[in-house]
Structure formats: C-alpha cells, structure tokens
Amino acid sequence: MAIARLTEDEAAAFLARAPRWRRSADGLAFEVELKFADFAAAWGFMTRIALVAERMDHHPEWSNVYNRVSIRLTTHDAGGLSARDIALADAIEAAL
Numbered sequence: 001m002a003i004a005r006l007t008e009d010e011a012a013a014f015l016a017r018a019p020r021w022r023r024s025a026d027g028l029a030f031e032v033e034l035k036f037a038d039f040a041a042a043w044g045f046m047t048r049i050a051l052v053a054e055r056m057d058h059h060p061e062w063s064n065v066y067n068r069v070s071i072r073l074t075t076h077d078a079g080g081l082s083a084r085d086i087a088l089a090d091a092i093e094a095a096l
C-alpha cells in the first residue's frame, strides 16, 4: 500500500517540536533513545506502546537493554517517513 512520504518541511517541523527525537543517518526514520528507572519500567513502557502500535497498525523497530529502549520509526509502505511515524512518535511522547 502506497503511503505519502513526509516533506522535508514536515519532518523538520516534527523535530523542532520533539527535542528527544532525531533523524536517522539514512534519513528514512525518526529515532529516540529512552532511559527508564530499571528493566521493569522499560518493559512496561514497551508493553503499553506495543498495544498502541497494534491499534494504529504501525509498528516500531526497537530494542531494549536493561533500562534503555532504542526506537526507530519508519514507514515500510512509504519507503521512508510518513505521517504515521509522527502519530506513533506523538503517542510514545504522550506515554512518557
């Protein structure tokens, strides 16, 4: 399914209002590194976001090491960033 990619202005506008996030080196994703109090807090956060992501039908690429969670958001169906990545990033921010 083809989904519209963000314009550079749209991507920049998101990054301007979401200081935790950065553009990936390949330009195809937004990334963030989150640190929690401990593993239970990190895993609990991932569990909450997993349910949100499933509801949105938009899924993060992510990994966890103890209290850290690394997240990369990109839209496979767009070959890069789309509004879905901003929507999921906003949901992640709201859950922090």
Ligand SMILES: C[C@H](O)[C@H](O)[C@H]1CNC2=NC(N)=NC(=O)C2=N1
Pocket: 057, 058, 059, 060, 073, 074, 075, 076, 077, 078
């Ligand atoms: C069929 C299903 O809607 C698609 O495969 C969805 C599922 N989750 C997804 N997640 C992400 N990150 N990108 C996608 O393009 C995507 N597509």
